[in-house]
Amino acid sequence: MAWSFTADxxxxxxxxxxxxxxxxxxxxxxxxQIPSVRQIAMxxxxxxxxxQRALVELETEGLLxxxxxxxxxxxxxxxxxxxxKQSLIRSLVKSFxxxxxxxxxxxxxxxxxxxxxxxxxx
Amino acid sequence: MNVLECKGVKKSYKRGVLVLNNxxxxxxxxxxxxxxxxxxxxxxxxxxxxxxxxxxxxxxIRVCGEPIGEATRAIVSYxxxxxYFNSWMRxxxxxxxxxxxxxxxxxxxxxxxxxxLGINPSDRLKTLSKGTKEKxxxxxxxxxxxxxxxxxEPIAGVDPAAREYILSTxxxxxxxxxxxxxxxxxxxxxxxxxxxxxxxxxxxxxxxQGSVEVARMETGKSLDELFREVFKxx
Numbered sequence: 244m245a246w247s248f249t250a251d252x253x254x255x256x257x258x259x260x261x262x263x264x265x266x267x268x269x270x271x272x273x274x275x276q277i278p279s280v281r282q283i284a285m286x287x288x289x290x291x292x293x294x295q296r297a298l299v300e301l302e303t304e305g306l307l308x309x310x311x312x313x314x315x316x317x318x319x320x321x322x323x324x325x326x327x328k329q330s331l332i333r334s335l336v337k338s339f340x341x342x343x344x345x346x347x348x349x350x351x352x353x354x355x356x357x358x359x360x361x362x363x364x365x
Numbered sequence: 366m367n368v369l370e371c372k373g374v375k376k377s378y379k380r381g382v383l384v385l386n387n388x389x390x391x392x393x394x395x396x397x398x399x400x401x402x403x404x405x406x407x408x409x410x411x412x413x414x415x416x417x418x419x420x421x422x423x424x425x426i427r428v429c430g431e432p433i434g435e436a437t438r439a440i441v442s443y444x445x446x447x448x449y450f451n452s453w454m455r456x457x458x459x460x461x462x463x464x465x466x467x468x469x470x471x472x473x474x475x476x477x478x479x480x481x482l483g484i485n486p487s488d489r490l491k492t493l494s495k496g497t498k499e500k501x502x503x504x505x506x507x508x509x510x511x512x513x514x515x516x517x518e519p520i521a522g523v524d525p526a527a528r529e530y531i532l533s534t535x536x537x538x539x540x541x542x543x544x545x546x547x548x549x550x551x552x553x554x555x556x557x558x559x560x561x562x563x564x565x566x567x568x569x570x571x572x573x574q575g576s577v578e579v580a581r582m583e584t585g586k587s588l589d590e591l592f593r594e595v596f597k598x599x
Binding site: 244245246248250251252253254255281284285287288289290291292293296 | 536586
């Protein structure tokens with residue numbers, strides 16, 4: 244199934260996000276090899292140069308490592324993956340709060356709404 | 366060296382309609398390029414000029430440094446807007462036909478793509494649905510090891526699943542030495558597979574040209590939105 248993208252941001256950033264999420268959720272395990280650029284490009288139906296750029300971005304973050312002709316691997320350093328997870332959580336929370344404030348909610352109302360939502364889940 | 370070079374190309378049809386007017390375009394290797402523009406702006410005409418089916422009135426077109434002719438036909442793989450195969454032919458006969466005709470044709474790749482799709486090579490074309498026929502044609506065109514692929518409306522008239530298969534085939538065929546030119550009006554569908562875009566305007570000139578990702582970054586808009594904006598009053 245082709246991945247869907249939002250219009251407002253470059254595709255490579257959104258591809259990087261999808262792959263980061265796969266590492267954080269353990270779909271791509273620490274130390275394991277990830278699919279090739281071509282495989283990801285075919286799965287996502289995305290330009291291979293765009294996928295390449297996304298992977299280089301994740302290498303810069305330290306989440307992925309290129310091992311020459313062997314391909315790309317997820318870092319074995321769990322702390323890097325944990326840091327990625329924390330940063331993903333922060334950005335999710337931030338976008339949620341921004342949205343809620345736009346709707347006119349106060350800090351207290353947001354906290355109450357979150358509590359109510361989580362209580363319902365458990 | 367650029368894969369495609371158009372310099373001062375002018376093309377008008379008999380009734381005096383000027384389609385391309387002093388048209389210039391350079392495309393390097395390793396790119397998937399969307400050739401986009403309103404109906405009747407000359408997209409197909411340009412593709413046919415590069416494929417050597419039409420002759421320009423003025424100007425010069427070169428593919429990998431060669432003027433359009435026998436040498437470029439050997440390295441240009443062209444998918445026309447309409448199917449031109451004889452409907453009584455079987456799929457495997459078409460594959461042999463292509464293998465005989467083009468030195469760069471990879472029969473093994475063609476058969477592997479056909480089997481992925483579950484197309485029976487001994488089926489006759491007339492028994493296939495429109496979408497399947499289009500897929501067969503695309504498979505043949507993409508099974509050549511060409512330097513320039515010209516795909517004129519490759520996803521028009523097929524269902525979304527077939528569209529996705531076609532785009533995924535184009536992506537899987539990616540070769541850093543080759544360039545792919547795609548014309549389409551289904552911009553949203555092709556946008557993620559493109560490196561660059563070329564907007565053609567009605568007066569036969571380039572309206573805008575650039576990298577899809579850079580355009581997104583600079584404008585915060587998708588290519589489709591940008592296209593609608595640019596051509597709103599044209």
